[in-house]
């Protein structure tokens with residue numbers, strides 16, 4: 001467990017974080033620009049010093065103002081990967097990987113090189129590498145110091161979309177195969193959906209939500225910070241059936257609720273997360289007939305919310321015990337007299353759930 005309880009004044013921002021991060025899987029630190037994400041991981045990595053508080057990694061105190069402890073970055077057992085790869089241009093990939101690595105563990109080197117697909121690059125120099133390749137080398141370099149935890153500050157931010165897609169599977173493999181907890185800063189919900197198991201949301205230097213990805217994603221606390229386009233729900237489902245003719249996959253949420261989504265190449269039984277955008281859901285009082293929409297599921301209204309700036313309402317629904325958010329115009333809400341307790345049918349277009357909305361659960 002990484003236990004954080006720190007305060008630091010940074011210009012106008014008061015960073016005040018109290019949280020415990022698990023020592024497994026990927027924990028996403030999410031927040032808008034200026035929320036304090038980089039400042040937080042700089043404090044964890046020892047690149048900046050809190051004004052007060054404590055940081056403990058398992059049983060080791062990394063920082064304690066009271067006890068006068070402040071371990072330097074190299075003694076924290078924490079690896080750091082920045083937005084830019086920051087490689088040494090005059091060293092080969094092998095030279096960069098070995099830089100700062102005192103303990104020459106050949107088996108570990110081979111494993112890291114294999115996990116990150118670096119073997120064909122070892123003799124090359126940074127100048128000739130793509131952005132994604134450079135970032136893989138930077139990750140490898142951090143891993144070769146055998147950290148107990150890896151901090152990554154938007155490691156995909158400087159990459160174009162194809163390079164991002166290329167790197168994501170490597171990151172998933174690392175967390176799984178090296179049993180290495182990763183703290184991953186991002187303001188991209190797309191990346192977080194694919195990578196993270198846990199999530200911590202920062203706003204104005206404070207933690208506004210933390211917990212499992214699904215719990216935080218679907219929470220009330222997330223709503224105010226997301227635009228209507230970003231509002232969505234995350235459901236954990238299992239692959240049940242593939243319709244080869246129409247390239248659609250049926251996933252089940254519970255014994256009697258299933259959804260058709262765009263085809264995924266996974267075995268039946270595989271666990272998936274599916275993101276359903278609130279703008280892609282429509283609500284009906286009676287079960288629609290002869291509709292093009294493949295997914296019609298019974299729901300009941302838990303709550304209806306409206307933000308001052310919006311001309312629509314956010315309807316929180318119960319779908320077989322899971323939370324589903326739908327954005328509906330005020331007009332439709334009034335017409336259908338949508339209020340808590342009402343039973344409705346939610347329609348979700350099958351085509352609206354694409355590869356970007358589907359992620360394998362780790």
Ligand SMILES: Nc1ncnc2c1ncn2[C@@H]1O[C@H](COP(=O)(O)OP(=O)(O)OP(=O)(O)O)[C@@H](O)[C@H]1O
Nearest residue numbers: 010011013031032033034035036037038039040187
């Ligand atoms: N050393 C400093 N002195 C003064 N202000 C600082 C300092 N470091 C950070 N800040 C301020 O703290 C705020 C948070 O910065 P930080 O870089 O941690 O945000 P962030 O959430 O990582 O943002 P982004 O997503 O844009 O990288 C910003 O307003 C920044 O200007």
